[in-house]
Amino acid sequence: MIRRMEPVDVPAVVAVHLQSFPGFFLSFLGARFLSLYYSGICTASEGIALVYLNGKGAPAGFVAGTANPRGFYGRLLKRDGIKFALASLGALFRRPTVLFRLLRALTHPSGNPVGDEVAGLYSIGVLPELQGSGAGKKLVQAFLEQAAARGCRRVFLTTDRDNNEPVNGFYHSLGFSIEQQYVTPEGRRMNQYWISLADRKQP
Known part of the structure; x- marks a missing residue:
């Protein structure tokens, strides 16, 4: 079953994120940072956040x-920028060299596409035991359906280009196409994918 993410789901979502992305930068920033991040998305009027429930x-x-x-990131940082900075202190104490990367993470979204007809898929994760079960595909399809219902015409996402063949193949199989690489x-080489909601593959 897939339903809308609620604030009560955030601790479980953070736990799934940490298991899905060990060693990644957002995971390094810690559970408190992730809680603010996902709470901000699921409570925002423009947020599209869903959870996949187990048995x-x-x-x-x-x-x-x-x-x-x-627009979303600008408003989120204006409202909760200090909270995000405080939530990052533990990571900075553990590794002060991440300061500049953290500043970029907090400001980079200002370069994201703008407009109500565009949606960004920022994060998706499933518990290890569900990988390969089709849960991820169902979540992406549900996200695209929600984006279309909001009047969005296109959706974008980014993922690593190197040593990431299963994930890149997954998005290709769903109809996403690479429109930019950077x-x-x-030194991380990234793929930016887009999909037209009018042309996407149906389940």
Whole structure:
């Protein structure tokens, strides 16, 4: 079952994120930072956030993003920027060299596409035991349906280009196409995918 993400789901979503993305930057920033992030998405008027429930009715997967991506991040940082900074202190104490990367993470979304007809899919994860079960595909399809219902015409996402063949193949299989490739200051080569909601593959 897939339903809308609610604030009560955020701790479980954070737990799924940490298991899905060990070693990634957002995971390094910690559970408090992630809680603010996902709470901000699921309570925003432009938020598109869903959870996949297991047989016991507990969140075992999620997908999160928003319409008008640039507008969302600007408002989120204006409202909760200090909270995000405070939530990052533990990570900065553990590794002070991440400061500049953190500043970029908090300001980079200002370059995201803008407009109510565009949606950004920021994050998707499922528990390890659900990988390969089709849960991820169902979550993406549900996200696209919600984006279309909001009046969005296109959806974008980014993911790593290198050593990430299963994920890149997954998005290709769903009808996403690479429209941009770039390299982060840390040297990560990234793919930016887009899909037209009018042309997307149906389940």
